[in-house]
Amino acid sequence: MTDASSLGADAATFIAVVRAGDKARFALITERHRRELQLHCYRMLANYEDAQDMTQETFLRAWHKRESFKGNAAPRTWLYRIATNACLDFLEKRNDRTPVPSELADSELPYLQPYPDRMLPEDPQESAVARETVELAFIVAVQYLPPRQRAVFILRDVLGWPASKAADALELTVASVTSALQRARVTMREQLPGRRLDWRGPATHELSNDERGVVKSYIGAHERNDLDGLISLLRDDLRFAMLPDSGTLVRTAKAAVDGWVSGGLFQPGHDDWRGIVTTVNRMPAAALYLRTPGDPAYRLFAIAALRVVDGKIAELTGFDATGQPWLDLPPTV
Incomplete structure (x- = not known):
């Protein structure tokens, strides 16, 4: 069976389910796209919890708008269109998600959340999950695009x-989409200088030995309460932010370390650590647990990507x- 005939068969099956009003089969067909739609919403919103909500909103809208599916595109394409517009509607209502001026683009995004690797689509090839398009720097850079321009760039x-x-999904002209994409690419080059910008090309998914070794050493330095050992792992031009x-x-290791020490870290009461190696956004990460005096347990304190x-x-x-068992x-x- 060719790809074209396969798409036709999928659309025909979906139309039959829609006409039958079979809610259970409709849910079964749409659910298989949950992970890739959720990642799409995350790229749009930079917030894992909001992405979950908008994915659920996508499925609700899809069911209520099921009669609008005419088979002109694959069900997957139709769902992406609904998800994109759900995110745009969300952004239109949220004043706190307005892009900051370009001169402030180095500031942090308080609403940024990590994305658990276990929730990434299982087929990277099919779902366009290149490591560079999941890493936090990329997610942050995309947020400085106006919402509709952001949607054009991602699509x-x-x-x-x-x-x-893309024009059909966003109800724009092809000329408008082309213009928006050109502007978006300029912004992304400004936000990610020196980074690979061919997002659809082959990308490495696995962590390197260097990355695995560094995150283990990072945790080890915490567990030994070894501030000097931790400093030795940092580049002088370290970029550090603590969210939210x-x-x-x-933007320097010295400023970061000075802030940690003045905030009490590695001092009595904040010097008994344990850590778990994990990954978020296809990046090495450490889940850090702190035991405070009088508490028998080490409690989840922070996630460091x-x-x-x-x-x-x-x-x-x-x-x-603290107080929220993230990422399972x-x-x-």
């Missing part, structure tokens, strides 16, 4: 849709995880 340069298909706190972004360059940590994004991590160890 065209990440998912690889042709201009006509605002105003924490620093690391970008490793030449064996050292170039970017460290911390996420406050155990709340205590």
